[in-house]
Amino acid sequence: xxxxxxxxxxxxxxxxxxxxxxxxxxxxxxxxxxxxxxxxxxxxxxxxxxxxxxxxxxxxxxxxxxxxxxxxxxxxxxxxxxxxxxxxxxxxxxxxxxxxxxxxxxxxxxxxxxxxxxxxxxxxxxxxxxxxxxxxxxxxxxxxxxxxxxxxxxxxxxxxxxxxxxxxxxxxxxxxxxxxxxxxxxxxxxxxxxxxxxxxxxxxxxxxxxxxxxxxxxxxxxxxxxxxxxxxxxxxxxxxxxxxxxxxxxxxxxxxxxxxxxxxxxxxxxxxxxxxxxxxxxxxxxxxxxxxxxxxxxxxxxxxxxxxxxxxxxxxxxxxxxxxxxxxxxxxxxxxxxxxxxxxxxxxxxxxxxxxxxxxxxxxxxxxxxxxxxxxxxxxxxxxxxxxxxxxxxxxxxxxxxxxxxxxxxxxxxxxxxxxxxxxxxxxxxxxxxxxxxxx
RNA sequence: GCCUCGGUGGUGUAGUCCGGUCUAGCAUAGGACGCUGUCACCGUCCUGACUCGGGUUCAAAUCCCGACCGAGGCGCCA
Numbered sequence: 056x057x058x059x060x061x062x063x064x065x066x067x068x069x070x071x072x073x074x075x076x077x078x079x080x081x082x083x084x085x086x087x088x089x090x091x092x093x094x095x096x097x098x099x100x101x102x103x104x105x106x107x108x109x110x111x112x113x114x115x116x117x118x119x120x121x122x123x124x125x126x127x128x129x130x131x132x133x134x135x136x137x138x139x140x141x142x143x144x145x146x147x148x149x150x151x152x153x154x155x156x157x158x159x160x161x162x163x164x165x166x167x168x169x170x171x172x173x174x175x176x177x178x179x180x181x182x183x184x185x186x187x188x189x190x191x192x193x194x195x196x197x198x199x200x201x202x203x204x205x206x207x208x209x210x211x212x213x214x215x216x217x218x219x220x221x222x223x224x225x226x227x228x229x230x231x232x233x234x235x236x237x238x239x240x241x242x243x244x245x246x247x248x249x250x251x252x253x254x255x256x257x258x259x260x261x262x263x264x265x266x267x268x269x270x271x272x273x274x275x276x277x278x279x280x281x282x283x284x285x286x287x288x289x290x291x292x293x294x295x296x297x298x299x300x301x302x303x304x305x306x307x308x309x310x311x312x313x314x315x316x317x318x319x320x321x322x323x324x325x326x327x328x329x330x331x332x333x334x335x336x337x338x339x340x341x342x343x344x345x346x347x348x349x350x351x352x353x354x355x356x357x358x359x360x361x362x363x364x365x366x367x368x369x370x371x372x373x374x375x376x377x378x379x380x381x382x383x384x385x386x387x388x389x390x391x392x393x394x395x396x397x398x399x400x401x402x403x404x405x406x407x408x409x410x411x412x413x414x415x416x417x418x419x420x421x422x423x424x425x426x427x428x429x430x431x432x433x434x435x436x437x438x439x440x441x442x443x444x445x446x447x448x449x450x451x452x453x454x455x456x457x458x459x460x461x462x463x464x465x466x467x468x469x470x471x472x473x474x475x476x477x478x479x480x481x482x483x484x485x486x487x488x489x490x491x492x493x494x495x
Numbered sequence: 496g497c498c499u500c501g502g503u504g505g506u507g508u509a510g511u512c513c514g515g516u517c518u519a520g521c522a523u524a525g526g527a528c529g530c531u532g533u534c535a536c537c538g539u540c541c542u543g544a545c546u547c548g549g550g551u552u553c554a555a556a557u558c559c560c561g562a563c564c565g566a567g568g569c570g571c572c573a
Contacts (some may be wrong), residue, residue, distance in 0.1 A: 315530035
């Protein structure tokens with residue numbers, strides 16, 4: 056057993072990337088994890104990485120105390136250490152500067168052979184990586200993905216707050232199905248049956264009464280038996296609802312939100328997108344807009360015949376994605392294909408004021424104008440085979456001046472797949488949940 | 496949920512069709528040594544694996560059955 060050192064009075068003076076030639080001769084303290092150790096004759100090089108990047112620690116056999124050198128050589132990749140030493144400006148070092156250590160403290164040792172190395176080498180399968188996910192997240196590419204995610208969330212919050220939307224939180228433990236459709240996870244709520252929310256839909260609609268413009272960024276849960284690269288049982292949904300607007304206004308809002316977000320990612324995360332080798336062009340606005348009927352015609356030309364009312368199969372979405380590898384909307388879906396709260400068009404009741412927001416073959420968001428008349432809502436519930444009684448707590452709000460309103464729900468992970476070029480939604484989720492994975 | 500495919504050292508793979516040549520190859524990792532400017536360092540040597548259970552056979556990593564685990568596609572779903 057190797058002995059661990061105590062942190063004691065040591066505190067970080069610099070992050071790895073802050074070790075620059077200008078600090079030449081200064082004493083610094085850095086903390087991090089060992090990314091690699093290389094011996095070159097009488098010189099030993101350690102690469103230390105922290106959350107910001109890497110720095111090189113260099114030890115000449117004759118110029119360093121024996122105990123420091125022995126300690127360094129005993130280390131294995133992934134060990135967590137602290138290093139106190141003198142910065143030396145030198146061209147041959149990776150960023151023009153390195154640290155000559157005076158003392159090394161071993162703070163966390165590596166007991167087992169990790170299933171992968173941080174830099175280079177073959178990647179282990181996603182299953183093995185997810186088993187020790189936080190170690191996997193040290194990989195530079197994973198770091199890049201989640202830095203981008205952080206930037207995306209920040210940009211989206213900035214965007215809505217600046218435009219006067221209020222951030223809200225709604226219950227994730229609910230009494231009844233919100234919209235029918237997706238399967239819910241039942242849970243035991245004291246002595247009652249309850250469910251995990253599949254969407255904040257009904258709550259956010261109600262919240263336009265006091266707040267007019269709201270958004271929520273929070274988890275939603277779906278108990279679908281979906282075994283694909285783009286479905287999870289728990290995802291983060293970005294939900295917006297606004298009073299006195301229609302679905303066309305909401306589509307415009309999405310367009311601006313995406314434009315703003317991509318601009319921010321490009322501005323703040325250029326090194327991350329470069330590392331991921333993923334081109335992220337500024338999206339061309341306005342986004343293209345096809346009706347459901349247009350899409351059927353496009354698919355017809357591609358040799359796929361669908362009848363009005365057919366869902367777009369995975370195959371047809373893939374073909375659509377090839378012809379349109381960009382952001383676009385599919386609007387005016389048949390009313391019966393959409394949830395009960397989606398508003399039918401005034402003159403054509405069989406078509407709805409609805410849209411799906413797409414990128415290539417992947418559906419990112421759906422939204423629409425909402426039904427604001429209680430009578431119509433009850434009619435729509437019945438048409439969809441739902442029991443209005445179960446929705447009485449929702450319906451009675453409509454007796455107290457429910458304004459016309461519209462909104463959308465967007466899957467954050469799917470947006471992240473598009474922004475980072477990942478094919479598996481698990482890569483953009485810190486601790487993914489699917490039908491076979493409940494841990495870690 | 497359905498269909499298809501797979502499970503070989505810590506990790507990624509070759510070998511499986513067509514049983515014997517497998518004492519299981521390669522890379523990476525781990526250990527030892529050498530190398531005074533590496534940066535996926537390099538060189539030499541070493542360590543380490545056929546998912547589990549049953550069956551067929553003179554002989555099974557290889558063929559058959561079952562279990563467990565995983566991957567992809569479709570459907571469901573947003």
